[in-house]
Amino acid sequence: MARYTEAVCRLCRRETATSKTGEKIKLFLKGDRCLSKKCAVERRGTAPGQKTQNTKTRQKISEYGRQLREKQKMRRYYGVLEAQFTNYFRVAQRVKGKTGATFLQLLERRLDNVVYRLNLGQSRAQARQLVTHRHFRLNGRTVNVPSIIVKAGDVISIAENSKKSDLILANIETAKNRRHPEWLEFNETDATAKVLALPSREQIDTPVDEQLIVEFYSR
Numbered sequence: 001m002a003r004y005t006e007a008v009c010r011l012c013r014r015e016t017a018t019s020k021t022g023e024k025i026k027l028f029l030k031g032d033r034c035l036s037k038k039c040a041v042e043r044r045g046t047a048p049g050q051k052t053q054n055t056k057t058r059q060k061i062s063e064y065g066r067q068l069r070e071k072q073k074m075r076r077y078y079g080v081l082e083a084q085f086t087n088y089f090r091v092a093q094r095v096k097g098k099t100g101a102t103f104l105q106l107l108e109r110r111l112d113n114v115v116y117r118l119n120l121g122q123s124r125a126q127a128r129q130l131v132t133h134r135h136f137r138l139n140g141r142t143v144n145v146p147s148i149i150v151k152a153g154d155v156i157s158i159a160e161n162s163k164k165s166d167l168i169l170a171n172i173e174t175a176k177n178r179r180h181p182e183w184l185e186f187n188e189t190d191a192t193a194k195v196l197a198l199p200s201r202e203q204i205d206t207p208v209d210e211q212l213i214v215e216f217y218s219r
Helices: 009-017 031-035 063-078 082-093 099-108 111-117 124-132 160-164 166-176 210-217
Strands: 136-138 155-158 184-187 192-195
Touching (some): 063 082, 063 099, 063 210, 082 099, 082 210, 099 111, 099 210, 111 155, 155 160, 160 166
Antiparallel strands (some): 136 155, 155 192
16 A cells, blocks of 8 residues: 655645745644644745745746645645545546535545544554554444545444554543544544534635645646
Protein backbone atom coordinates (compact mmCIF):
# COMPACT_ATOMS: atom_id res chain seq x y z
CA MET A 1 0.00 0.00 0.00
CA ALA A 2 1.60 3.25 -1.19
CA ARG A 3 2.05 6.13 1.24
CA TYR A 4 4.17 9.25 1.63
CA THR A 5 7.27 8.43 3.69
CA GLU A 6 9.40 11.58 3.42
CA ALA A 7 9.58 14.57 5.78
CA VAL A 8 6.10 16.05 6.27
CA CYS A 9 6.97 19.45 7.76
CA ARG A 10 8.17 20.62 4.36
CA LEU A 11 4.62 20.13 3.06
CA CYS A 12 3.25 22.75 5.48
CA ARG A 13 6.15 25.07 4.69
CA ARG A 14 5.37 24.81 0.98
CA GLU A 15 1.74 25.81 1.50
CA THR A 16 2.69 28.73 3.75
CA ALA A 17 5.34 30.00 1.32
CA THR A 18 2.88 30.00 -1.59
CA SER A 19 -0.10 31.33 0.36
CA LYS A 20 -1.65 34.35 -1.31
CA THR A 21 -2.13 36.13 2.03
CA GLY A 22 1.14 34.96 3.57
CA GLU A 23 -0.72 33.33 6.45
CA LYS A 24 0.84 30.37 8.25
CA ILE A 25 -0.88 27.22 7.03
CA LYS A 26 -0.64 24.09 9.14
CA LEU A 27 -1.82 20.73 7.86
CA PHE A 28 -1.37 19.14 11.32
CA LEU A 29 0.38 16.14 9.79
CA LYS A 30 2.05 15.48 13.15
CA GLY A 31 -1.01 16.07 15.30
CA ASP A 32 -0.53 18.01 18.53
CA ARG A 33 3.20 18.35 17.88
CA CYS A 34 2.32 20.96 15.26
CA LEU A 35 1.17 23.24 18.11
CA SER A 36 4.59 23.35 19.74
CA LYS A 37 7.20 26.10 19.29
CA LYS A 38 9.38 23.60 17.44
CA CYS A 39 6.92 23.53 14.53
CA ALA A 40 8.81 24.10 11.27
CA VAL A 41 6.18 26.54 10.04
CA GLU A 42 6.71 28.71 13.13
CA ARG A 43 10.49 28.55 12.91
CA ARG A 44 10.87 28.84 9.14
CA GLY A 45 8.21 30.33 6.90
CA THR A 46 10.19 29.77 3.73
CA ALA A 47 9.55 27.12 1.11
CA PRO A 48 11.68 23.95 1.19
CA GLY A 49 15.07 24.69 -0.39
CA GLN A 50 14.90 28.43 0.30
CA LYS A 51 16.84 30.10 3.10
CA THR A 52 15.20 33.51 2.96
CA GLN A 53 12.05 34.98 1.58
CA ASN A 54 11.14 38.62 1.02
CA THR A 55 7.39 38.99 1.50
CA LYS A 56 7.43 42.33 -0.34
CA THR A 57 8.58 40.64 -3.52
CA ARG A 58 6.36 37.58 -3.15
CA GLN A 59 5.84 36.17 -6.61
CA LYS A 60 2.31 36.54 -7.94
CA ILE A 61 0.56 33.23 -8.40
CA SER A 62 -1.57 32.51 -11.45
CA GLU A 63 -5.14 31.20 -11.34
CA TYR A 64 -3.87 27.76 -12.35
CA GLY A 65 -1.26 27.99 -9.59
CA ARG A 66 -3.96 28.77 -6.99
CA GLN A 67 -5.98 25.77 -8.15
CA LEU A 68 -2.94 23.50 -8.06
CA ARG A 69 -1.87 24.62 -4.59
CA GLU A 70 -5.39 24.13 -3.22
CA LYS A 71 -5.48 20.64 -4.70
CA GLN A 72 -2.10 19.78 -3.20
CA LYS A 73 -3.08 21.20 0.19
CA MET A 74 -6.26 19.13 0.35
CA ARG A 75 -4.52 15.98 -0.85
CA ARG A 76 -1.78 16.30 1.74
CA TYR A 77 -4.25 17.23 4.47
CA TYR A 78 -5.94 13.84 4.12
CA GLY A 79 -2.74 11.94 3.33
CA VAL A 80 -3.91 10.62 -0.03
CA LEU A 81 -1.64 10.06 -3.03
CA GLU A 82 -2.35 11.55 -6.45
CA ALA A 83 -3.98 8.60 -8.23
CA GLN A 84 -6.37 7.81 -5.39
CA PHE A 85 -7.19 11.49 -4.92
CA THR A 86 -8.14 11.76 -8.60
CA ASN A 87 -10.27 8.62 -8.34
CA TYR A 88 -12.23 10.17 -5.47
CA PHE A 89 -12.93 13.21 -7.63
CA ARG A 90 -14.16 11.04 -10.51
CA VAL A 91 -16.55 9.29 -8.12
CA ALA A 92 -17.80 12.65 -6.82
CA GLN A 93 -18.44 13.82 -10.40
CA ARG A 94 -20.91 10.97 -10.92
CA VAL A 95 -22.99 11.94 -7.87
CA LYS A 96 -25.82 14.44 -8.20
CA GLY A 97 -25.29 17.71 -6.35
CA LYS A 98 -22.26 19.89 -5.76
CA THR A 99 -19.16 18.00 -6.87
CA GLY A 100 -16.81 19.88 -4.52
CA ALA A 101 -18.89 19.18 -1.41
CA THR A 102 -19.35 15.52 -2.36
CA PHE A 103 -15.62 15.18 -3.02
CA LEU A 104 -14.75 16.62 0.38
CA GLN A 105 -17.37 14.44 2.04
CA LEU A 106 -15.86 11.28 0.52
CA LEU A 107 -12.43 12.10 1.95
CA GLU A 108 -13.95 12.96 5.32
CA ARG A 109 -15.69 9.57 5.44
CA ARG A 110 -12.48 7.59 5.06
CA LEU A 111 -12.07 5.25 8.03
CA ASP A 112 -8.63 6.60 8.97
CA ASN A 113 -10.00 10.16 8.97
CA VAL A 114 -12.99 9.11 11.10
CA VAL A 115 -10.63 7.53 13.65
CA TYR A 116 -8.66 10.79 13.69
CA ARG A 117 -11.81 12.91 14.04
CA LEU A 118 -12.80 10.77 17.04
CA ASN A 119 -9.39 11.63 18.58
CA LEU A 120 -8.51 7.92 18.68
CA GLY A 121 -5.44 8.76 16.60
CA GLN A 122 -3.05 11.64 17.33
CA SER A 123 -2.70 12.36 13.62
CA ARG A 124 -4.16 10.99 10.40
CA ALA A 125 -0.90 9.13 9.80
CA GLN A 126 -1.15 7.41 13.18
CA ALA A 127 -4.85 6.69 12.66
CA ARG A 128 -4.03 5.12 9.32
CA GLN A 129 -1.34 2.92 10.89
CA LEU A 130 -3.67 1.82 13.71
CA VAL A 131 -6.32 0.77 11.18
CA THR A 132 -3.73 -1.05 9.09
CA HIS A 133 -2.58 -2.96 12.19
CA ARG A 134 -6.14 -4.18 12.81
CA HIS A 135 -6.77 -2.23 16.02
CA PHE A 136 -10.30 -1.28 14.96
CA ARG A 137 -13.49 -3.03 13.95
CA LEU A 138 -16.21 -1.80 11.64
CA ASN A 139 -19.66 -3.16 12.44
CA GLY A 140 -18.03 -5.94 14.46
CA ARG A 141 -15.70 -7.00 11.65
CA THR A 142 -11.93 -6.54 11.89
CA VAL A 143 -10.66 -4.31 9.09
CA ASN A 144 -7.24 -3.17 7.93
CA VAL A 145 -8.09 -0.87 5.02
CA PRO A 146 -7.84 2.83 5.94
CA SER A 147 -9.63 3.95 2.76
CA ILE A 148 -12.95 2.26 3.59
CA ILE A 149 -15.77 4.80 3.21
CA VAL A 150 -18.08 4.69 6.23
CA LYS A 151 -21.86 5.07 5.96
CA ALA A 152 -24.54 6.43 8.26
CA GLY A 153 -25.24 3.84 10.94
CA ASP A 154 -21.78 2.25 10.89
CA VAL A 155 -20.29 1.40 14.28
CA ILE A 156 -16.55 1.66 14.95
CA SER A 157 -15.09 -0.19 17.91
CA ILE A 158 -11.67 -1.15 19.23
CA ALA A 159 -10.45 -4.74 18.93
CA GLU A 160 -10.52 -6.54 22.29
CA ASN A 161 -6.78 -7.27 22.38
CA SER A 162 -5.98 -3.67 21.43
CA LYS A 163 -7.70 -2.29 24.52
CA LYS A 164 -4.63 -3.34 26.52
CA SER A 165 -2.28 -1.21 24.40
CA ASP A 166 -0.83 1.80 26.22
CA LEU A 167 -1.14 3.91 23.08
CA ILE A 168 -4.77 2.97 22.53
CA LEU A 169 -5.60 3.60 26.20
CA ALA A 170 -3.95 7.02 26.04
CA ASN A 171 -5.88 7.89 22.88
CA ILE A 172 -9.16 6.79 24.49
CA GLU A 173 -8.53 9.14 27.41
CA THR A 174 -7.79 11.93 24.95
CA ALA A 175 -11.01 11.19 23.08
CA LYS A 176 -13.02 11.53 26.30
CA ASN A 177 -11.71 15.04 26.89
CA ARG A 178 -12.05 16.43 23.38
CA ARG A 179 -14.92 17.35 21.14
CA HIS A 180 -15.75 15.37 18.04
CA PRO A 181 -17.81 16.33 14.95
CA GLU A 182 -21.58 16.45 15.28
CA TRP A 183 -22.03 13.71 12.71
CA LEU A 184 -20.15 11.26 14.94
CA GLU A 185 -21.18 9.86 18.32
CA PHE A 186 -18.63 8.56 20.83
CA ASN A 187 -19.62 6.32 23.74
CA GLU A 188 -17.10 6.85 26.54
CA THR A 189 -18.25 3.78 28.46
CA ASP A 190 -17.20 1.14 25.93
CA ALA A 191 -15.13 3.41 23.62
CA THR A 192 -17.30 2.79 20.58
CA ALA A 193 -18.41 5.29 17.98
CA LYS A 194 -21.31 5.54 15.57
CA VAL A 195 -21.72 7.46 12.33
CA LEU A 196 -24.96 9.37 12.92
CA ALA A 197 -25.20 10.88 9.44
CA LEU A 198 -23.13 11.89 6.46
CA PRO A 199 -21.24 15.12 7.16
CA SER A 200 -22.50 18.34 5.59
CA ARG A 201 -20.07 20.97 4.28
CA GLU A 202 -20.78 23.12 7.33
CA GLN A 203 -19.68 20.26 9.61
CA ILE A 204 -16.32 19.81 7.86
CA ASP A 205 -13.68 22.24 9.11
CA THR A 206 -11.07 21.41 6.46
CA PRO A 207 -9.58 24.81 5.46
CA VAL A 208 -9.79 24.43 1.69
CA ASP A 209 -11.73 25.98 -1.17
CA GLU A 210 -13.03 22.87 -2.89
CA GLN A 211 -14.39 24.91 -5.82
CA LEU A 212 -10.82 25.69 -6.90
CA ILE A 213 -10.13 21.96 -7.00
CA VAL A 214 -13.22 21.36 -9.14
CA GLU A 215 -11.98 24.05 -11.52
CA PHE A 216 -8.53 22.41 -11.60
CA TYR A 217 -9.92 19.06 -12.73
CA SER A 218 -12.42 20.70 -15.12
CA ARG A 219 -9.76 22.38 -17.26
